[in-house]
Amino acid sequence: MQKVKILFFIYQMGGGGAARTLLNIINNLDRTKFSPTLVTLNFNGSYESELKDDVQFIKLSTTRLSRSIFELSRIIKKEEIDIVFSTIPRVNTIAILATKLANSKAKCVIREADNLGGDWKTNLQLLGFGFAYKFSNQIVSLSEGVKENLVNRYKVKPSDIKVVYNPIDVEIINKRIDQGKMDPHVQDLYNRDEKVIVTAGRLVEQKDQKTLLQAFAKVNEQIKSRLVILGEGPLKEQLTNQASELGIADKVHFIGFQSNPYIYFKHADLFVLSSKHEGFSHVIAEALATGVPVVSTNCKSGPSEVLYNGLYGQLCEVGDADEMAEKMLLILSKPKEEVEEIINKGYERASHFDAKKIVKQYEEVFLQALNS
Structure with missing residues (x-):
């Protein structure tokens, strides 16, 4: 069976919860089915040393998210990536654009990680993210509350969202x-x-x-x-x-x-x-x-x-x-x-949140997106 190539894209592997979640998913993926690649901007992150040795780790040449689209797109095409997975709204938007620009077989799965909202400017921006999210192949919310926020503020259809809790190792x-x-x-x-x-x-x-x-x-x-x-x-x-x-x-x-x-x-x-x-x-x-x-x-x-x-x-x-x-x-x-x-x-x-259990749920999401 040919392994599914998954590219994980995040701003940096820093000390935050989003980076820790990606680390847990990457390290616990079934290596008989999946081959992980991690791409970050040109920053040093505190969790980099905890990545398993078999993870292909690529740092882009820029520290600006807005300038990462074309380089990320080239990597998606060159590495013949099957799934692009990202988290956090701005990073998700870039991942969607880069995946579309690559004009390849790659499918895009995005994760929403927080209950965002506030003044009218913020809420208008969330509607913009919601519009971009419609071009992804699957949206993952890390809690029922975040799913509700995606429906109410981003105007995403409930049927387009799957809830998968965070894995802890x-x-x-x-x-x-x-x-x-x-x-x-x-x-x-x-x-x-x-x-x-x-x-x-x-x-x-x-x-x-x-x-x-x-x-x-x-x-x-x-x-x-x-x-x-x-x-x-x-x-x-x-x-x-x-x-x-x-x-x-x-x-x-x-x-x-x-x-x-x-x-x-x-x-x-x-x-x-x-x-x-x-x-x-x-x-x-x-x-x-x-x-x-x-x-x-x-x-x-x-x-x-x-x-x-x-x-x-x-x-x-x-x-x-x-x-x-x-x-x-x-x-x-x-x-x-x-x-x-x-x-x-x-x-x-x-x-209940053990990585071994939760990552299996993510694997199902990836495979379903691949076959969608």
């Missing part, structure tokens, strides 16, 4: 926990007689660490705790100043991007996500897989689906520091036996 997560080591300075925080609360994500408005800091200040008044923040971004100085204003500067620790976040999750007492919006929330599923209880905002649309409406973790309203603190205290004050029960339920839920 449980085997790799466990291996990284077993083999990984914390930064010695951070390790010391975990060794003190205080609760450790951890969060991970870009320091940007969407992740709303501002509300988390307010909630943590309330929690720390009742239970002595540390807040460990993984991630980098433009709001670091603003958030650092806010921590000082709240009188918790010595309790909040910004440790930047970590290539192995799982060991920091594993040994924490609680993971908190404070986002204003998500598509799926890959990081919550990964946190459950490490064995840490989760509190998350009930933002559109991923957390309630990952946590199954609160069955596998606590949900609170977006931007509500009081309710967030209440839910955090609820977990942190539970006896050890109840916490163990929460952790075991988290392991059970994480297994």
Whole structure:
């Protein structure tokens, strides 16, 4: 049987959820059926070193997405690609154009990863993406909530969308926990007689660490705790100043991007996500897989689906520091036996998103698109 050649196209293999998802799909594809090629713009990404050795990896000569169309199109034609797979609206649009321009047998499968929307300009732009999406061969949404947003804001037909949850590589997560080591300075925080609360994500408005800091200040008044923040971004100085204003500067620790976040999750007492919006929330599923209880905002649309409406973790309203603190205290004050029960339920839920299961669903999508 001739292998199906799949080209994965993304801006860069950086530290975000989209890149992590592509990494998990690429590495877990059935090599007896599929041959993967990864194409990115001319950037260095933190996940590149985690790609399996048999992946053909091509970097374009440009760092500008708008200038990548012709080069990407030439690669699609030259490599005789069967399926082009991309994620994120602007990247998806470029992938569709390049696939059409290649004038080859290639089919285009695109993935939508977030609940986008806002002012009239943003919503008008989404209609433009929706128009472009109609020229793809298949649209994948990573949650039911994102599918609903595609229908309402992009005006895409529900029948053109398939929902496939994000894959998490449980085997790799466990291996990284077993083999990984914390930064010695951070390790010391975990060794003190205080609760450790951890969060991970870009320091940007969407992740709303501002509300988390307010909630943590309330929690720390009742239970002595540390807040460990993984991630980098433009709001670091603003958030650092806010921590000082709240009188918790010595309790909040910004440790930047970590290539192995799982060991920091594993040994924490609680993971908190404070986002204003998500598509799926890959990081919550990964946190459950490490064995840490989760509190998350009930933002559109991923957390309630990952946590199954609160069955596998606590949900609170977006931007509500009081309710967030209440839910955090609820977990942190539970006896050890109840916490163990929460952790075991988290392991059970994480297994539903295991890459081995989810990637099989993606393989079915690719084969169906190929035969459409």
